[in-house]
Amino acid sequence: xxxxxxxxxxxxxxxxxxxxxxxxxxxxxxxxxxxxxxxxxxxxxxxxxxxxxxxxxxxxxxxxxxxxxxxxxxxxxxxxxxxxxxxxxxxxxxxxxxxxxxxxxxxxxxxxxxxxxxxxxxxxxxxxxxxxxxxxxxxxxxxxxxxxxxxxxxxxxxxxxxxxxxxxxxxxxxxxxxxxxxxxxxxxxxxxxxxxxxxxxxxxxxxxxxxxxxxxxxxxxxxxxxxxxxxxxxxxxxxxxxxxxxxxxxxxxxxxxxxxxxxxxxxxxxxxxxxxxxxxxxxxxxxxxxxxxxxxxxxxxxxxxxxxxxxxxxxxxxxxxxxxxxxxxxxxxxxxxxxxxxxxxxxxxxxxxxxxxxxxxxxxxxxxxxxxxxxxxxxxxxxxxxxxxxxxxxxxxxxxxxxxxxxxxxxxxxxxxxxxxxxxxxxxxxxxxxxxxxxxxxxxxxxxxxxxxxxxxxxxxxxxxxxxxxxxx
Amino acid sequence: xxxxxxxxxxxxxxxxxxxxxxxxxxxxxxxxxxxxxxxxxxxxxxxxxxxxxxxxxxxxxxxxxxxxxxxxxxxxxxxxxxxxxxxxxxxxxxxxxxxxxxxxxxxxxxxxxxxxxxxxxxxxxxxxxxxxxxxxxxxxxxxxxxxxxxxxxxxxxxxxxxxxxxxxxxxxxxxxxxxxxxxxxxxxxxxxxxxxxxxxxxxxxxxxxxxxxxxxxxxxxxxxxxxxxxxxxxxxxxxxxxxxxxxxxxxxxxxxxxxxxxxxxxxxxxxxxxxxxxxxxxxxxxxxxxxxxxxxxxxxxxxxxxxxxxxxxxxxxxxxxxxxxxxxxxxxxxxxxxxxxxxxxxxxxxxxxxxxxxxxxxxxxxxxxxxxxxxxxxxxxxxxxxxxxxxxxxxxxxxxxxxxxxxxxxxxxxxxxxxxxxxxxxxxxxxxxxxxxxxxxxxxxxxxxxxxxxxxxxxxxxxxxxxxxxxxx
Numbered sequence: 001x002x003x004x005x006x007x008x009x010x011x012x013x014x015x016x017x018x019x020x021x022x023x024x025x026x027x028x029x030x031x032x033x034x035x036x037x038x039x040x041x042x043x044x045x046x047x048x049x050x051x052x053x054x055x056x057x058x059x060x061x062x063x064x065x066x067x068x069x070x071x072x073x074x075x076x077x078x079x080x081x082x083x084x085x086x087x088x089x090x091x092x093x094x095x096x097x098x099x100x101x102x103x104x105x106x107x108x109x110x111x112x113x114x115x116x117x118x119x120x121x122x123x124x125x126x127x128x129x130x131x132x133x134x135x136x137x138x139x140x141x142x143x144x145x146x147x148x149x150x151x152x153x154x155x156x157x158x159x160x161x162x163x164x165x166x167x168x169x170x171x172x173x174x175x176x177x178x179x180x181x182x183x184x185x186x187x188x189x190x191x192x193x194x195x196x197x198x199x200x201x202x203x204x205x206x207x208x209x210x211x212x213x214x215x216x217x218x219x220x221x222x223x224x225x226x227x228x229x230x231x232x233x234x235x236x237x238x239x240x241x242x243x244x245x246x247x248x249x250x251x252x253x254x255x256x257x258x259x260x261x262x263x264x265x266x267x268x269x270x271x272x273x274x275x276x277x278x279x280x281x282x283x284x285x286x287x288x289x290x291x292x293x294x295x296x297x298x299x300x301x302x303x304x305x306x307x308x309x310x311x312x313x314x315x316x317x318x319x320x321x322x323x324x325x326x327x328x329x330x331x332x333x334x335x336x337x338x339x340x341x342x343x344x345x346x347x348x349x350x351x352x353x354x355x356x357x358x359x360x361x362x363x364x365x366x367x368x369x370x371x372x373x374x375x376x377x378x379x380x381x382x383x384x385x386x387x388x389x390x391x392x393x394x395x396x397x398x399x400x401x402x403x404x405x406x407x408x409x410x411x412x413x414x415x416x417x418x419x420x421x422x423x424x425x426x427x428x429x430x431x432x433x434x435x436x437x438x439x440x441x442x443x444x445x446x447x448x449x450x451x452x453x454x455x456x457x458x459x460x461x462x463x464x465x466x467x468x469x470x471x472x473x
Numbered sequence: 474x475x476x477x478x479x480x481x482x483x484x485x486x487x488x489x490x491x492x493x494x495x496x497x498x499x500x501x502x503x504x505x506x507x508x509x510x511x512x513x514x515x516x517x518x519x520x521x522x523x524x525x526x527x528x529x530x531x532x533x534x535x536x537x538x539x540x541x542x543x544x545x546x547x548x549x550x551x552x553x554x555x556x557x558x559x560x561x562x563x564x565x566x567x568x569x570x571x572x573x574x575x576x577x578x579x580x581x582x583x584x585x586x587x588x589x590x591x592x593x594x595x596x597x598x599x600x601x602x603x604x605x606x607x608x609x610x611x612x613x614x615x616x617x618x619x620x621x622x623x624x625x626x627x628x629x630x631x632x633x634x635x636x637x638x639x640x641x642x643x644x645x646x647x648x649x650x651x652x653x654x655x656x657x658x659x660x661x662x663x664x665x666x667x668x669x670x671x672x673x674x675x676x677x678x679x680x681x682x683x684x685x686x687x688x689x690x691x692x693x694x695x696x697x698x699x700x701x702x703x704x705x706x707x708x709x710x711x712x713x714x715x716x717x718x719x720x721x722x723x724x725x726x727x728x729x730x731x732x733x734x735x736x737x738x739x740x741x742x743x744x745x746x747x748x749x750x751x752x753x754x755x756x757x758x759x760x761x762x763x764x765x766x767x768x769x770x771x772x773x774x775x776x777x778x779x780x781x782x783x784x785x786x787x788x789x790x791x792x793x794x795x796x797x798x799x800x801x802x803x804x805x806x807x808x809x810x811x812x813x814x815x816x817x818x819x820x821x822x823x824x825x826x827x828x829x830x831x832x833x834x835x836x837x838x839x840x841x842x843x844x845x846x847x848x849x850x851x852x853x854x855x856x857x858x859x860x861x862x863x864x865x866x867x868x869x870x871x872x873x874x875x876x877x878x879x880x881x882x883x884x885x886x887x888x889x890x891x892x893x894x895x896x897x898x899x900x901x902x903x904x905x906x907x908x909x910x911x912x913x914x915x916x917x918x919x920x921x922x923x924x925x926x927x928x929x930x931x932x933x934x935x936x937x938x939x940x941x942x943x944x945x946x
Binding site for chain 2: 053056057058059060061067068071107110111112113114116203204205206228229232233236237289290428429430432433434435
């Protein structure tokens with residue numbers, strides 16, 4: 001306990017020092033030491049952007065089970081090796097294999113015109129000839145549940161709720177519920193199919209796909225996301241009291257599981273190599289775009305953070321491990337497999353941080369761990385303070401791929417990225433290299449590098465996540 | 474001659490008066506008379522935007538020969554009638570009937586990933602199984618012509634020239650040449666197919682289609698536009714010296730001509746109803762989007778200008794005629810048919826103005842007519858000066874649908890619209906209602922209304938276009 005207190009004192013001095021230049025976008029000219037070197041080296045490099053380019057040009061989309069996913073795995077092994085990581089290896093796992101197939105949509109009444117849509121991940125297809133049915137609109141799951149089942153039966157349920165644009169991406173959580181469970185809600189009422197207004201904030205003709213979850217107790221019905229301008233045409237026509245019928249043809253299908261892999265590389269710790277600070281991102285992506293923001297940018301951020309730490313003359317005490325997870329988008333099989341394969345050493349995982357919000361600048365750090373470790377967390381956050389990162393509370397989310405680790409008690413840190421524009425492109429064909437902004441990506445990579453170093457070099461650890469905070473929706 | 478001089482005097486007084494408030498975005502509170510009423514009424518109305526909404530929601534895309542084109546014609550007859558136009562009627566003409574069919578594109582080497590592309594209008598299709606060939610890049614027609622034919626034979630020629638963003642849209646003319654004639658240039662060298670970087674200024678995953686012209690002396694080869702992010706992937710891979718092969722499958726085909734129609738409505742003149750000021754826009758659109766900017770906005774601008782002139786207590790001296798042309802996009806059959814059907818009265822067409830640059834604000838007026846009528850043109854331009862419209866030179870372009878009229882000597886006026894953002898969406902799936910900005914559209918409609926009124930109420934006419942200026946590329 002005494003030991004921990006003296007560490008706290010040192011740590012708090014560190015906070016005060018780092019806070020001198022707090023809020024600046026760059027680093028202080030007077031600051032020295034490995035943290036300053038790290039931040040400056042990341043900001044001066046073009047490697048993070050080049051990583052996104054290389055991944056997206058060479059592998060392209062990387063949906064679990066697709067050829068691009070395999071190309072991505074081979075790319076990651078090569079790229080981690082070239083970046084100087086140790087013990088680069090794959091950890092195989094079975095992943096879902098869902099294919100989109102052909103898809104067509106059209107309004108057929110009141111007059112015919114095409115609809116831009118994309119099946120939701122995991123959706124069943126329609127019959128080969130498609131289906132044609134009247135549309136009934138509901139703003140939300142709750143609004144649907146209030147409708148007379150007789151009015152819904154045989155129709156295409158159209159969820160028209162609008163996602164709000166926010167810096168922290170909170171509009172997504174609020175709007176995404178019909179995507180996840182709307183098909184089964186609609187099927188319970190006898191609907192023939194389900195459409196949603198894409199969960200996004202743009203007005204491009206680019207539908208936002210994303211995974212759904214079927215309730216096994218009701219029939220599986222086809223489900224797709226409409227591009228926002230197309231959803232808005234339906235909404236306007238229906239608002240005028242017009243009878244609207246649509247035709248849908250979806251070739252989506254689920255095949256037997258395929259082989260996927262987490263790709264892992266280490267920057268070996270200098271004093272306690274068996275203790276691990278994990279930096280995670282996911283290598284898979286949806287099929288429509290090229291997975292540049294989601295999650296090529298995250299891959300680039302954690303790889304660049306690890307690469308720059310590895311280049312330091314003296315490595316931090318603990319190992320910094322980069323894990324490029326399989327199958328974040330539609331199954332979390334990679335996250336589950338990692339936690340299972342490393343179950344025996346999870347108690348040596350002292351902190352995990354995930355990058356999965358594109359190229360957004362990091363504006364805030366928050367924590368999930370032993371509340372007694374909050375001061376230690378603040379020291380880690382302070383390492384990124386010269387980049388404009390504020391330390392906040394102990395309510396970290398952790399990220400999807402960290403769910404099984406947090407469930408096992410591994411502390412997590414959120415380096416929260418600005419998501420103001422992320423949901424303009426997320427899960428769409430527009431998620432390409434062109435969307436990635438170098439300066440923002442570099443700031444995020446610098447923040448991850450500094451925080452990872454500080455955590456890996458910290459004298460103490462961060463305890464364990466209390467049992468009552470280990471599970472979340 | 475004396476008579477013309479006194480008219481000039483009156484006209485120049487008009488210029489001076491209107492110039493008092495020149496540069497202001499709105500209208501002067503102290504100004505009265507029909508021009509002020511017109512400008513204010515247009516700016517206070519929501520009708521122009523509602524016209525775009527109604528056309529695009531109800532008819533959608535309106536490519537010549539498509540069902541949507543017929544719905545658009547019926548819509549226009551109804552809408553012109555509801556807007557109070559006289560003698561609303563269609564003038565039938567044969568139009569090309571080209572269909573896009575299925576289309577697929579992919580890189581197959583160095584690794585496989587999809588390419589977003591769209592066949593160019595008029596392109597032939599590939600064989601049903603598609604074609605797979607190596608890509609050879611050329612920045613321009615001139616660069617292609619310098620290549621060794623042996624290096625081009627059997628390959629897919631990829632034109633990678635980049636369109637520049639400009640207010641006046643001049644980057645389009647410079648960049649569009651490979652779209653028009655690149656396929657035949659490539660075919661002359663034995664190419665198997667032709668791809669272009671879309672002629673546009675965005676970075677969306679939305680290819681820009683547009684018409685090509687085949688040279689009958691060489692084989693017709695399939696031709697398509699790549700979305701800009703996809704063109705840039707090809708360019709980057711080729712710049713690294715990689716061998717790149719692509720697979721293309723295009724179902725495009727040309728069917729026998731279909732029936733189209735110009736739709737015409739008049740605001741009858743109070744003193745010289747046989748003399749005509751023509752406001753033109755085109756009703757057809759490409760198939761990928763909904764033809765909101767191109768040219769739903771133009772349709773709305775000229776319809777709103779005519780509607781508001783028609784609502785005035787006293788109509789101007791001459792008739793203001795709105796012509797919604799058929800088939801501007803891929804044939805100009807409507808423009809040709811109008812000039813032929815009205816050949817006997819073209820000498821009574823005193824001025825023509827076309828709206829075909831989306832919702833852009835009008836910033837400049839320029840002229841093409843009898844140079845001796847330049848002062849009279851300036852009076853017409855001055856009617857829009859309170860909206861911030863500058864009068865410039867006598868080098869008007871006229872607009873595509875006015876080519877046959879100008880060729881017959883009919884004077885034309887350009888109310889030049891700001892095209893800074895127009896080519897982000899032009900000819901793409903993203904050309905939807907969401908792209909139209911009410912305030913900009915209304916300013917343009919007000920400028921068209923004021924200029925049309927001033928021309929229709931002018932005491933004299935504008936002569937004829939000199940013979941040496943009647944033809945252009």
